[in-house]
Amino acid sequence: MKDLVAGLLAGKVRPLAKAITVVENDRPGKRELLKEIYPKTGSAYLLGITGPPGAGKSTLTDKIICKLRQQGKTVGVIAVDPSSPFSGGAILGDRIRMQQHALDDGVFIRSMATRSHLGGLSKSAVDVMHLMDASGKDVIIIETVGVGQDEVDIVRIAKTTVVVMVPGLGDSVQIAKAGVMEIADVFAVNKADRDGADKLVSELRAMLDMIKDKEKPEIFRTVAVDDSGIDELVQGIYAHGDRVVASGLIQKKITEKAESELRAYLLDSIMARSVAMTDYDEIVKRVAAKKITPMDGVDEIFAGLGMK
Amino acid sequence: MDKKIKVLVAKPGLDGHDRGAKVVSRALRDAGMEVIYTGIRQTPEQIVATAVQEDVDSIGLSCLSGAHNKLFPKVVALLKEKGAGDVLVFGGGIIPDEDIAGLKAAGIAAIFRPGTSTEDTIAFIKDNVNLA
Numbered sequence: 001m002k003d004l005v006a007g008l009l010a011g012k013v014r015p016l017a018k019a020i021t022v023v024e025n026d027r028p029g030k031r032e033l034l035k036e037i038y039p040k041t042g043s044a045y046l047l048g049i050t051g052p053p054g055a056g057k058s059t060l061t062d063k064i065i066c067k068l069r070q071q072g073k074t075v076g077v078i079a080v081d082p083s084s085p086f087s088g089g090a091i092l093g094d095r096i097r098m099q100q101h102a103l104d105d106g107v108f109i110r111s112m113a114t115r116s117h118l119g120g121l122s123k124s125a126v127d128v129m130h131l132m133d134a135s136g137k138d139v140i141i142i143e144t145v146g147v148g149q150d151e152v153d154i155v156r157i158a159k160t161t162v163v164v165m166v167p168g169l170g171d172s173v174q175i176a177k178a179g180v181m182e183i184a185d186v187f188a189v190n191k192a193d194r195d196g197a198d199k200l201v202s203e204l205r206a207m208l209d210m211i212k213d214k215e216k217p218e219i220f221r222t223v224a225v226d227d228s229g230i231d232e233l234v235q236g237i238y239a240h241g242d243r244v245v246a247s248g249l250i251q252k253k254i255t256e257k258a259e260s261e262l263r264a265y266l267l268d269s270i271m272a273r274s275v276a277m278t279d280y281d282e283i284v285k286r287v288a289a290k291k292i293t294p295m296d297g298v299d300e301i302f303a304g305l306g307m308k
Numbered sequence: 309m310d311k312k313i314k315v316l317v318a319k320p321g322l323d324g325h326d327r328g329a330k331v332v333s334r335a336l337r338d339a340g341m342e343v344i345y346t347g348i349r350q351t352p353e354q355i356v357a358t359a360v361q362e363d364v365d366s367i368g369l370s371c372l373s374g375a376h377n378k379l380f381p382k383v384v385a386l387l388k389e390k391g392a393g394d395v396l397v398f399g400g401g402i403i404p405d406e407d408i409a410g411l412k413a414a415g416i417a418a419i420f421r422p423g424t425s426t427e428d429t430i431a432f433i434k435d436n437v438n439l440a
């Protein structure tokens with residue numbers, strides 16, 4: 001474990017890769033590992049990229065990596081794809097779009113499946129971000145499919161979240177769905193080479209006009225496949241990041257992030273202890289049989305844990 | 309929780325047919341594995357760099373171009389160079405009988421030719437992968 005930590009902190013590839021596996025699979029040593037690296041985190045720029053499947057998130061990520069590398073920044077990427085609910089397996093194909101960076105030492109890409117455990121993805125993805133951060137990556141991009149709560153939780157942790165939309169997916173519905181308005185700091189209307197991009201942009205503008213209590217996200221048109229609009233998008237991302245810092249909002253974000261990490265571990269830990277130390281299954285059965293209410297069940301569990 | 313088996317399915321060489329690789333990828337997923345798929349025309353260097361970053365347990369190489377005698381051993385050699393010699397490497401594609409012994413000697417643990425059932429590939433990975 002000492003070697004792993006030393007290698008990771010020195011920015012070496014294989015120790016980082018091995019450390020991610022420890023975290024992702026909840027292996028022994030995870031706690032010690034995170035304890036060692038946690039104080040060394042906090043300097044990376046966390047960038048969330050989310051949107052519907054096929055919107056061009058991976059292609060955009062690839063082009064954003066190119067720009068960041070031109071600026072001399074090192075990049076970590078966490079590319080999340082869903083696990084199959086039937087087999088628990090997954091095909092993780094995001095890297096196909098990013099393989100031009102495979103031999104660049106300044107870019108580390110890791111694919112992650114959502115797996116099934118509730119809330120588990122966001123927890124392990126955040127820990128993976130910490131590992132990449134401690135290994136010295138300047139920018140960490142996390143690509144998620146914008147559907148589940150887990151994904152929303154992840155992007156909430158980012159300094160800047162880009163929501164990618166494309167013309168022709170039933171636009172207004174797309175916009176209104178999944179709390180996209182709340183999580184977007186920047187919009188990328190990708191596939192702007194296609195019909196309907198103007199319409200989508202004006203629909204977005206109309207929706208954004210209703211925002212009162214927070215800054216309106218900027219909208220950028222991009223064509224990820226031929227690199228158009230990427231410079232502007234990257235500038236827009238940094239401009240957002242600068243505003244977050246200048247307005248002092250960054251402090252709030254940092255506190256929220258810490259609270260959400262703490263909460264995720266707390267809930268897990270209460271759950272694990274309840275199952276291990278109380279008659280958990282028995283209490284479930286009694287709730288199912290309508291003998292007690294779920295609230296009474298919680299009281300019994302807490303009594304079993306020696307808490308009031 | 310038990311560890312998921314992670315497999316990189318990669319296509320070295322210049323041929324552009326990835327149907328076979330996709331069929332295998334889906335079969336492995338349906339067997340509960342996590343498959344990283346990186347598309348066609350990957351160099352051995354790209355494949356190994358990807359395998360190291362993703363910390364995969366196994367790599368499946370598919371090659372129809374005829375360059376397997378050069379490309380497959382190169383992948384194994386590079387893995388060793390990067391300290392990842394414990395990764396289980398298997399191959400597939402159009403591979404003549406007379407090449408198999410040489411590939412095995414070079415560290416390709418198994419060769420699955422067209423017509424092999426994906427069940428065999430799945431069983432092979434499960435039996436031979438090093439999950440330490």
Ligand SMILES: Nc1nc2c(ncn2[C@@H]2O[C@H](COP(=O)(O)OP(=O)(O)O)[C@@H](O)[C@H]2O)c(=O)[nH]1
Pocket residue numbers: 051052053054055056057058059060094097190191192193194222223224225226
């Ligand atoms: N026409 C067009 N196609 C694009 C554009 N960006 C991405 N694509 C294509 O859209 C498909 C899905 O892209 P991908 O990046 O994998 O989407 P993701 O699922 O959101 O990560 C691929 O075939 C891309 O080549 C674009 O700006 N215009």
Ligand SMILES: [Mg+2]
Pocket residue numbers: 057058059093094143
């Ligand atoms: Mg993608």
